[in-house]
Amino acid sequence: SQQGEEDPQALSIQEGENATMNCSYKTSINNLQWYRQNSGRGLVHLILIRSNEREKHSGRLRVTLDTSKKSSSLLITASRAADTASYFCATARMDSSYKLIFGSGTRLLVRP
Amino acid sequence: DAGVTQSPTHLIKTRGQQVTLRCSPKSGHDTVSWYQQALGQGPQFIFQYYEEEERQRGNFPDRFSGHQFPNYSSELNVNALLLGDSALYLCASSSSRDRYGYTFGSGTRLTVV
Numbered sequence: 001s002q003q004g005e006e007d008p009q010a011l012s013i014q015e016g017e018n019a020t021m022n023c024s025y026k027t028s029i030n031n032l033q034w035y036r037q038n039s040g041r042g043l044v045h046l047i048l049i050r051s052n053e054r055e056k057h058s059g060r061l062r063v064t065l066d067t068s069k070k071s072s073s074l075l076i077t078a079s080r081a082a083d084t085a086s087y088f089c090a091t092a093r094m095d096s097s098y099k100l101i102f103g104s105g106t107r108l109l110v111r112p
Numbered sequence: 113d114a115g116v117t118q119s120p121t122h123l124i125k126t127r128g129q130q131v132t133l134r135c136s137p138k139s140g141h142d143t144v145s146w147y148q149q150a151l152g153q154g155p156q157f158i159f160q161y162y163e164e165e166e167r168q169r170g171n172f173p174d175r176f177s178g179h180q181f182p183n184y185s186s187e188l189n190v191n192a193l194l195l196g197d198s199a200l201y202l203c204a205s206s207s208s209r210d211r212y213g214y215t216f217g218s219g220t221r222l223t224v225v
Contacts, residue, residue, distance in 0.1 A: 033212070
């Protein structure tokens with residue numbers, strides 16, 4: 001079963017606008033990661049935020065983490081048509097588990 | 113520096129058959145994990161291999177088995193295929209020195225008819 005749930009399930013915006021996706025999870029985590037997937041192919045790692053971090057930036061990406069609410073958000077600024085993809089959050093639990101637990105994803109469409 | 117390589121890219125099998133998927137990890141990585149991604153869903157963890165042994169397993173039946181070779185490459189075997197096994201199978205490699213630094217392959221699209 002999925003640990004995380006992403007919101008919204010689908011998002012359509014105009015090029016140049018910002019896109020915000022949210023992720024909620026259930027258990028204590030070591031870190032949370034965001035991935036991008038184009039057209040049902042492989043996953044591309046975007047950013048990792050550790051449980052003791054609250055915010056992280058990478059280029060046009062900004063990720064926040066609120067461990068008290070068990071939630072994270074991914075902000076893509078100044079979106080481009082090439083950002084069209086599915087975005088997944090994945091959590092690595094605090095225990096000795098080695099697996100990533102993925103949410104169901106947000107499908108982002110950036111209209112030119 | 114080659115990333116994760118998976119083969120084949122696409123595969124069509126008949127219900128009841130067996131299939132083997134292959135994965136070559138990124139250079140420098142010694143750990144391989146396998147995930148199943150059904151259409152419209154997020155990936156689900158099948159198992160992870162390290163030092164040629166299954167280190168952790170997700171909630172998948174024994175029909176799913178794997179192997180890791182001394183060169184760290186890995187195979188995923190699925191026996192007695194069911195229609196519900198149709199999915200994208202993703203391989204992810206990582207290093208024991210950086211447990212959370214995953215690199216995913218492009219996946220194998222398996223269709224069971």
